[in-house]
Amino acid sequence: xxPGQDRVLPQQQLDRQNLLIVSLRIWSRTPLDQFxxxxxxxxxxxxxxxxxxxxxxxxxxxxxALLALLGKSxxxxxxxxxxxxxxxxQIEPDEAFELIETTLIQLQDIGLxxxxxx
Amino acid sequence: MKVSDLSTIELVGRLDQGTLLLDLHxxxxxxxxxxxxxxxxxxxxxxxxxxxxxxxxxxxxxEVSREHGLRRWIKPHARFYFDGRPSFIPLPVHQAFAMLExxxxxxxxxxxxxxxxxxxxxxxxxxxxxxxxAPPGSGKSTLCAGLIHCGWRLLSDELGLYDxxxxxxxxxxxxxxxxxxxxxxxxxxxxxxxxxxPVPDTTKGTVGLMRPPEASVQQRxxxxxxxxxxxxxxxxxxxxxxxxxxxxxxxxxxxxxxxNYDVHGEHGFKTVGRLIDQCSCHQFTYSRLEDADRAxxxxxxxxxx
Numbered sequence: 007x008x009p010g011q012d013r014v015l016p017q018q019q020l021d022r023q024n025l026l027i028v029s030l031r032i033w034s035r036t037p038l039d040q041f042x043x044x045x046x047x048x049x050x051x052x053x054x055x056x057x058x059x060x061x062x063x064x065x066x067x068x069x070x071a072l073l074a075l076l077g078k079s080x081x082x083x084x085x086x087x088x089x090x091x092x093x094x095x096q097i098e099p100d101e102a103f104e105l106i107e108t109t110l111i112q113l114q115d116i117g118l119x120x121x122x123x124x
Numbered sequence: 125m126k127v128s129d130l131s132t133i134e135l136v137g138r139l140d141q142g143t144l145l146l147d148l149h150x151x152x153x154x155x156x157x158x159x160x161x162x163x164x165x166x167x168x169x170x171x172x173x174x175x176x177x178x179x180x181x182x183x184x185x186x187e188v189s190r191e192h193g194l195r196r197w198i199k200p201h202a203r204f205y206f207d208g209r210p211s212f213i214p215l216p217v218h219q220a221f222a223m224l225e226x227x228x229x230x231x232x233x234x235x236x237x238x239x240x241x242x243x244x245x246x247x248x249x250x251x252x253x254x255x256x257x258a259p260p261g262s263g264k265s266t267l268c269a270g271l272i273h274c275g276w277r278l279l280s281d282e283l284g285l286y287d288x289x290x291x292x293x294x295x296x297x298x299x300x301x302x303x304x305x306x307x308x309x310x311x312x313x314x315x316x317x318x319x320x321x322p323v324p325d326t327t328k329g330t331v332g333l334m335r336p337p338e339a340s341v342q343q344r345x346x347x348x349x350x351x352x353x354x355x356x357x358x359x360x361x362x363x364x365x366x367x368x369x370x371x372x373x374x375x376x377x378x379x380x381x382x383x384n385y386d387v388h389g390e391h392g393f394k395t396v397g398r399l400i401d402q403c404s405c406h407q408f409t410y411s412r413l414e415d416a417d418r419a420x421x422x423x424x425x426x427x428x429x
Contacts, residue, residue: 008139010222042390044397051372060386062393064376 031121033110034080035073040117056117063116069109076119083107136163142187143178146170148296149345150285151236153228156184157220158189159202163322165221169299169333172341175408184231186226190217206231209302219323222331225301232283233288233383238292238397239285240388246279246295246348247271249424253293253348254282255403256356257381259295263410266306269310269334271420273314278340279348288395291402294349297340299333307332313413350399352423353378357409364415366408366423374405
């Protein structure tokens with residue numbers, strides 16, 4: 007490469023590749039029979055108990071919406087973002103995508119969702 | 125026979141021989157000690173508690189005694205023993221009564237798994253219990269100490285014992301543990317309250333214990349129906365505010381503040397869920413006990429402040 011030309015550093019290339027791979031992950035919901043749930047009519051939050059780990063988790067509306075959508079069909083993060091556009095109008099699209107990704111990873115750590123590569 | 129029926133010599137003698145039993149319904153504790161000041165504090169704080177026969181079964185065998193060797197004479201320390209085994213680090217001997225109280229709390233929290241044991245103050249009026257779960261520093265003991273002198277019965281300032289079978293909650297009506305500024309607050313609010321001398325330099329700061337009201341001690345075998353879960357939050361100069369709180373978030377706090385939630389596993393999850401279903405959930409912000417009295421009266425009357 008000649009001096010003055012734009013350079014794409016190897017790490018930046020790697021980050022973009024990783025981002026592309028992550029965004030193409032296909033998320034699906036795991037069977038719910040390993041969990042107990044408790045909800046209240048007056049509350050948007052739900053509590054969940056993992057029979058496998060013994061841990062208890064608080065699920066707010068976004069993870070609940072993701073679980074509901076993934077209960078119908080596996081989705082990528084991008085398709086989930088498209089389906090939740092109306093609920094995420096207060097957030098910039100890039101932030102919303104990152105929020106969905108982060109939430110999916112948290113749900114994966116809990117054992118409620120899993121992903122496969124395309 | 126009550127503790128108040130024992131003379132000082134009898135009380136010191138029973139402690140020295142390990143034949144003093146205290147009825148801490150639903151538990152019985154056998155206590156041994158070679159520390160005379162401990163006898164004085166037990167006499168003051170547990171005056172209205174029954175003393176079972178020395179031959180009776182005891183759930184917990186505890187001892188608070190002076191350390192051996194140099195520590196017996198130089199900066200004397202005492203240690204808590206459970207079933208004859210030393211437990212916890214030794215503390216200065218003037219903290220002996222506080223050590224006994226903390227040790228008894230540990231005994232119940234570590235062994236009383238027939239209950240869901242909640243780190244909470246519990247008070248009762250008209251058969252209805254308000255459970256005040258909260259981490260240290262939230263003001264629950266101060267709030268509890270104030271309200272039990274405004275017509276509420278003390279079940280506990282520290283350990284709520286939720287009976288998973290009956291859905292009722294018990295307490296032992298033991299002395300109320302206060303610390304730091306709350307000592308002065310309660311002295312001003314209840315000038316007639318009987319309290320131990322303040323003990324400085326503990327891990328919790330300066331602590332003191334307040335004798336429970338006699339009526340609360342006499343009624344301690346009566347459980348109460350959980351009706352409200354109130355999360356106290358002392359905030360300096362704040363106006364009193366009782367707000368409805370999320371049941372799900374209250375669930376998580378209650379689970380976090382329960383000593384044996386994890387021990388119960390799946391059953392613990394269902395138990396806390398049942399408890400939440402029984403109660404209305406609130407968060408209470410306050411800075412003055414006078415305001416708290418009015419707020420809880422309003423709660424009892426069925427309206428939110």
